Amino acid sequence: MSAQLAHAASLQAAPKQDGNLVVVEHLRKTFDLSPSWVSRMLGSSRRELKALDDISFSVPSGKTLSLVGESGCGKSTAARCIAGLQRPTSGSVTYKGIDIQEIARGSNEHRREIQMIFQDPYGSLNPRWRVGLIIADPIKALHVASSRKEAAEIVERLLVAVGLSAADADKYPHEFSGGQRQRIAVARALATRPAFLVCDEPTSALDVSVQSQILNLMKDLQDELGLTYLFISHNLAVVDHMSDIVGVMYLGRLVELSDTVSLFQTPRHPYTRLLMQTMPSLSEIGVAREPMQGEVPNPITPPSGCPFHPRCPFAVARCGEDRPSLRPFAGGEVACHRAEEIA
Numbered sequence: 001m002s003a004q005l006a007h008a009a010s011l012q013a014a015p016k017q018d019g020n021l022v023v024v025e026h027l028r029k030t031f032d033l034s035p036s037w038v039s040r041m042l043g044s045s046r047r048e049l050k051a052l053d054d055i056s057f058s059v060p061s062g063k064t065l066s067l068v069g070e071s072g073c074g075k076s077t078a079a080r081c082i083a084g085l086q087r088p089t090s091g092s093v094t095y096k097g098i099d100i101q102e103i104a105r106g107s108n109e110h111r112r113e114i115q116m117i118f119q120d121p122y123g124s125l126n127p128r129w130r131v132g133l134i135i136a137d138p139i140k141a142l143h144v145a146s147s148r149k150e151a152a153e154i155v156e157r158l159l160v161a162v163g164l165s166a167a168d169a170d171k172y173p174h175e176f177s178g179g180q181r182q183r184i185a186v187a188r189a190l191a192t193r194p195a196f197l198v199c200d201e202p203t204s205a206l207d208v209s210v211q212s213q214i215l216n217l218m219k220d221l222q223d224e225l226g227l228t229y230l231f232i233s234h235n236l237a238v239v240d241h242m243s244d245i246v247g248v249m250y251l252g253r254l255v256e257l258s259d260t261v262s263l264f265q266t267p268r269h270p271y272t273r274l275l276m277q278t279m280p281s282l283s284e285i286g287v288a289r290e291p292m293q294g295e296v297p298n299p300i301t302p303p304s305g306c307p308f309h310p311r312c313p314f315a316v317a318r319c320g321e322d323r324p325s326l327r328p329f330a331g332g333e334v335a336c337h338r339a340e341e342i343a
Helices: 002-009 037-041 075-083 100-104 109-113 131-141 148-161 166-170 178-190 208-225 236-242 260-265 270-277
Strands: 020-032 048-060 064-068 090-095 114-117 196-200 228-233 245-250 253-259 327-329 332-334
Touching: 020 075, 020 228, 048 064, 048 075, 048 090, 048 228, 048 245, 048 253, 064 075, 064 236, 075 100, 075 114, 075 196, 075 228, 090 100, 100 109, 109 114, 114 178, 131 148, 131 166, 131 178, 148 166, 148 178, 178 208, 208 236, 228 236, 236 260, 245 260, 245 270, 253 260, 253 270
Parallel strands: 064 228, 064 245, 114 196, 196 228
Antiparallel strands: 020 048, 020 090, 245 253, 253 332, 327 332
């Protein structure tokens, strides 16, 4: 694998940068779910869903920051806004100090440095295109190669780098397994010589054994090519394996942000603690586990105060009235009024 990756390293042209490569500040994304204007004229009220509610964090160059949480917490919306695929309602995302929307419009040289790996390896590849054309498409669109011959050479090197063969360029996606398709998706993402990859649950649709292959491939690529990842997942074991920094999301908000070691050894927020209890452990095989109590509140009408307080075993009256902000605590950041007492 190392020889293959070294061969692919020559494709990288994105300059390395010290410090934070991506900065997210007060990001909000609201979806209007209001009924038709006729219904509103008859008395129906406007309805809004706050998918992202004021989140801020930074992704250091060459590192992996993961966002984790239950389904519907806003992880994928954050990924699409940060990749420039959706425009946020307010707040900002900057890449090397440049607004991501400016880059997404194609008016900036950094457009090719930001790519995304999608969740579904079956739906993210065009079934009518051969693999070579799928990988070559962004190369041509962003003028990475100066000729067809050079583009074909890049495609061949990328296929070898992700553990496939150059001959696979002539095949169609349906001729591959799910894990192989995701390798093709990784190769396509690398085709433009990116520096920053947004990975939206890239292995959740795969078998466990295949997941480990793809995750190890991505770690090797990061080490060899100096890539920076924003990794989206609901699987804590995957997050533990991949991440340098972890942000825990609940109902569109960050409730905890910390380095991976600290978060898994001493989780500070009650929600993080409950998530940890759902992780499988070799030392507790056969031990009955308590399921997480309660249901995720309706995001259209979230609870007052701390959004987690209806499910929190440590909640007090203040938690239902005063919404906590993310604040420094014990080397990380936590949004909990009682973090000191719980610790």
